Amino acid sequence: MEYEENQPVALEKYDCLLFDLDETLYPNSSGLAQHVTKNIEEYMIQKLRIEESQVPELCVSLYKYYGTTLAGLRAIGYKFDYDDFHNFVHGKLPYDILKPDLVLRNLLHSVPVRKVVFTNADKNHAERVLNRLGLEDCFEGVICFETLNNTNKGNNPVEEDENAVFDINEYRAALNAGIALPRSPVVCKPFEEAFDQVFKIACINPQRTLFFDDSIRNLQTGKQLGLNTVWVGSSHRTEGVDYALESIHNIKEALPELWEANEKSEDVRYSGKVAIETSVKA
Numbered sequence: 001m002e003y004e005e006n007q008p009v010a011l012e013k014y015d016c017l018l019f020d021l022d023e024t025l026y027p028n029s030s031g032l033a034q035h036v037t038k039n040i041e042e043y044m045i046q047k048l049r050i051e052e053s054q055v056p057e058l059c060v061s062l063y064k065y066y067g068t069t070l071a072g073l074r075a076i077g078y079k080f081d082y083d084d085f086h087n088f089v090h091g092k093l094p095y096d097i098l099k100p101d102l103v104l105r106n107l108l109h110s111v112p113v114r115k116v117v118f119t120n121a122d123k124n125h126a127e128r129v130l131n132r133l134g135l136e137d138c139f140e141g142v143i144c145f146e147t148l149n150n151t152n153k154g155n156n157p158v159e160e161d162e163n164a165v166f167d168i169n170e171y172r173a174a175l176n177a178g179i180a181l182p183r184s185p186v187v188c189k190p191f192e193e194a195f196d197q198v199f200k201i202a203c204i205n206p207q208r209t210l211f212f213d214d215s216i217r218n219l220q221t222g223k224q225l226g227l228n229t230v231w232v233g234s235s236h237r238t239e240g241v242d243y244a245l246e247s248i249h250n251i252k253e254a255l256p257e258l259w260e261a262n263e264k265s266e267d268v269r270y271s272g273k274v275a276i277e278t279s280v281k282a
Contacts, residue, residue, distance in 0.1 A: 013257060014113055014228065016204055019139070020189075020213040021119035021126055024232045025104065025248060026133060028214070030097055039089040040069050047088065048078050054169075061168045065181060067188045067217075068120050075184035076166040082151050086122040093125075100134035103249055108138040111251075111258045116202050117142040118211075120188045143198050148187040190217040195225050210255070212248070216240065230254075 019025060023033055041059065044050045050058065062072025070085055108115060115138060119126055122145045130136045145151075166182050187194050199206060206226035213219050219229040220240035228242050235246040243254050252259060 012113070012208075014208055014210050016202075016209040017111070017113050017115045017258075018198070018202075018204065018209050018211045018227070019115065019117050020215070020218065020232075021117055021121060021129060021142075023214040024212055025117075025129070025135065026098055026101070027247065028233060032093060032095075032097060035093050036089060039092060043085060043088045044069075044073070047080065047084070048073070057169060061172055065168065066184050066186075067190050068186070071184040071186035071188050072168070074186055075182045076168055077164045077182070082122075082145070082149070086125065086145070090122065090125040090128075093128075095128050095132050098129065098132035100132070102134065105134050105138060107249070107251060108135065113258055115139045116204070117144075118189070118198050119144050121145060141202070143201060145188070147201065148194055148197050149185075189213075190215065190221045192221060192225060195222060195227075199225075210258075212245075212251075 022036075026032070037059075041055045044055050044058070045052050059069055062069045062076075066072035066075055070082070073080070117126065117130075117139050119142065121129075123142070126142050126144050127136070130139075130142075168181075171179050171181065187197065189195070195206075198204065206222075207228075209227055210230055211219065211222045211227040212230045212232050213222070214231070214233045216231065216238065219231055223229050223240040223242075229240060230243040230245060230251075231237070231241045232245050232248050234244050237244045245251060245254055
């Protein structure tokens with residue numbers, strides 16, 4: 001659907017629900033995230049030949065400064081194929097620990113507002129998660145890693161010159177020593193560039209969109225850009241959070257107005273279909 005700027009504003013407060021995927025549409029207690037972390041560390045050791053003892057601290061630093069380990073690894077000088085990384089990290093995941101969620105499926109189908117997924121993960125992972133949860137037909141589309149990044153193929157080996165790799169742990173230790181962090185070529189949450197691209201791709205009006213995520217960093221960026229924010233996995237509101245849900249299943253209790261607007265939904269001013277580059281179809 002294309003957002004019609006010259007059309008009258010619909011009566012509903014929200015006309016789009018934007019959802020993170022992992023640990024938002026399913027709980028952290030599933031254990032899938034722990035398997036992802038383990039596989040990322042194995043990739044760094046086996047494929048990038050990083051000393052095993054350095055990996056845990058390096059992962060913490062990369063996540064802190066770059067949002068994802070992948071983005072951080074590329075920023076500090078490691079060259080590798082994106083598909084190879086994603087296939088290694090997600091290819092061995094025990095997706096069968098995720099079960100169909102009929103409660104969430106019914107909730108999503110019953111709410112008369114367009115719904116889009118926004119994830120840092122790759123397309124194949126998003127497809128498998130949504131299929132395991134039984135939610136593959138609940139969303140207008142999925143904006144993922146491939147949507148936001150230039151995924152040129154071809155194996156790019158690790159730099160042979162060790163000096164080509166930026167020492168981010170030394171940067172942390174130096175604090176304000178005037179050292180500049182290298183920029184990552186990867187576009188991802190929690191940075192504004194990723195959100196700005198999503199708004200354009202999915203024709204999203206942030207002021208009339210509810211953004212659901214389990215990461216407070218992502219939510220705070222979204223809030224700064226005008227999104228209405230919902231922290232999933234916590235019952236306590238904090239800075240940058242408009243609503244807090246202990247579980248995604250609590251969405252109707254916290255936001256009954258989404259369903260109350262049903263009779264007005266035909267007045268929402270859209271035409272055609274949003275051109276979301278990478279979408280998951282049933």
